[in-house]
Amino acid sequence: MPEATDNAPTRPPMPFAAYEWMIAWRYLRAKRAEGGVSVMTWISLIGITLAVFALIATLAVRSGFRAEFVDTILGSNAHLTVYNMQRLDEFGRATRTLPDYAGMAAEVRKVPGVVRVAPLVKGQVMATASGSNAGVEVFGIKPKDIVQIPRIANPETGRGDLARLSDGIAIGSGVALTLGVSIGDTVKLISPNGVKTAFGTSPRVKAYEVVYVFRSGRYDIDKTRIYMPFEEAQLYFNREAVADELEVIVDDPENVENLVTPVAQAAGTGALIWTWQDASGGFLRALDMEDNVMFVIMSVLVLIAAMNIVSGLIMLVKNKGRDIGILRTMGLTEGAVMRVFFICGSFTGIIGTVMGVILGCLFAIYIEPVFSFVNYVAGGGVWDPSIRNIYALPAKLQLGDVLSAVSLSLGLSFVVTIFPARRAARMNPVEALRYE
Structure with a gap:
């Protein structure tokens, strides 16, 4: 071995x-x-x-x-908004309204990547109820369009029946808290640009029933926003047969800039585009x-x-x-x-x-x-x-x-x-x- x-x-x-x-x-x-x-x-x-x-x-x-x-921006606001360039109407007044909003909306819907297009009428008014007042922004929108806004038509955070929007208005939870109202109560809306008479324009005052109270998750939206039926908003704000803007929802809001040019071309000459990134880009x-x-x-x-x-x-x-x-x-x-x-x-x-x-x-x-x-x-009040x-x-x-x-x-x-x-x-x- x-x-x-x-x-x-x-x-x-x-x-x-x-x-x-x-x-x-x-x-x-x-x-x-x-x-x-x-x-x-x-x-x-x-x-x-x-x-x-x-x-x-x-x-x-x-x-x-x-x-x-x-998420609160995309779930409560338009991803892309279509305006009109300023022009003079038949009375020589400057306006940005969209006279052919239905045809423009139909063309914008054809753009690939666009999910929904809704005409809007917007205006700022004074809301009053129970001796309390609040400055609010009214959005005139069709009932079939508002139910597609995720943060507004959320049954977990909203109260009331959004399907009854044709019978009244939908208000933010902050507005409801400020005015001290709830479902079924009445809110008066006062607009300084109201009825035109021989002696000038008199304020328009009209009462509406609160049919829905929403909570979008954004304090500034809930504190100031009210939704009204589109046709009623046209009458209330003297927008007969016109809209103020088109609210456009896209399938990829993070890349909404890629749709600015196609949407502008579909909207026609004189259309202006404003995206959610333009509005909140600085923040x-x-x-x-x-x-x-x-x-x-x-x-x-x-x-x-x-x-x-x-x-x-x-x-x-x-x-x-x-x-x-x-x-x-x-x-x-x-x-x-x-x-x-x-x-x-x-x-x-x-x-x-x-x-x-x-x-x-x-x-x-x-x-x-x-x-x-x-x-x-801490005794509360840590988060304002x-x-x-x-x-x-x-x-x-x-x-x-x-x-x-x-x-x-x-x-x-x-x-x-x-x-x-x-x-x-x-x-x-x-x-x-x-x-x-």
């Missing part, structure tokens, strides 16, 4: 071998005499957890706020800028939390100098020592990131009870819809936001861990054991 020789080649251990994990785990479980290392580890862990939680919560609220804002751009700034600020918080890992590892390397010297004299390579301490630091970052993700996701999922508790503790235009703090958990937070936290944790780990690996074993 051939005899084994001492010169047989030995296979070097693979990186991140089991013994490296074992040493790193023993170092993470610091003894009571080395409590400072244990405290720094816990501080690093809590810091990473809170930073990732704050980042995910901020991103979720940011996404939720933008989504709610855009959306401000939101995007705020999103970027908030992400940078929260990223700095994650970086600060990750820097605690460096402090903890430096203390660990200092306390384990004797162990490092012994391990090096026993044959442990610089790479193995570096990987041991890299595992110590990155493990803290991984655990902190996982805990932060869990807390951030739970916050986004259960934001309503959390916000209700905060509002209760008259300022923010929506009724509650929204949150939308998106996979991309979570992955961004995880990538940032783990990336910073791994990077900052390299420097103290290299310091441990380059420690001279002779110097480490000189005074032992």
